[in-house]
Amino acid sequence: MQLAKVLGQVVSTAKEPGLARFTLLLVQDASGADPERTSGAAYVAVDLVGAGVGEVVLVTTGGAARVAAGADTPTDRAVVAIADTVVRSGSVAYQKT
Template sequence: MQLAKVLGQVVSTAKEPGLDRFSLLLVQDALDTDPEQTSGPAYVAVDVVGAGVGEVVLVAAGGAARVAAGADVPTDRAVVAIADTVVRDGTVSYRK
């Protein structure tokens, strides 16, 4: 799993029937040192927890993403948690 930040939403009126019950989010991986800072390409993830723009989230990939969203949903990444606090080496690096 990877910490990421929600950048926005992807709106699609025509999509796979299994995806109808989910929002699609545009997310970008968080930096190790500061979860509110991002790096790398943005990507789309299925939202299974109701995350919003600007939130730091936990993203599952591959088989774990499909399990989280339901086995019938074609997805490679899913937002599975919203971070309240991130503690690294005993120091809080992020607090919601």
């Protein structure tokens, strides 16, 4: 799993039927010691937990994403949790406000 930050939503009226029940989020991986700092290319992930813009989330990839979303849905990445707190080396690196 990877920590990432939600940047926005992707709205699609025409999509594979298995994706109809999901919101698609635009996310970017967290970098360094601060989970709110991001780097790399932004990507789309299926939202399984109701995450919102600006939240730090856990993203799973590959087979784990497909299992989480349901085996009938073509999914490479899925948001599976919203982070409340991230503790790194005994110190709070992120606290949801």
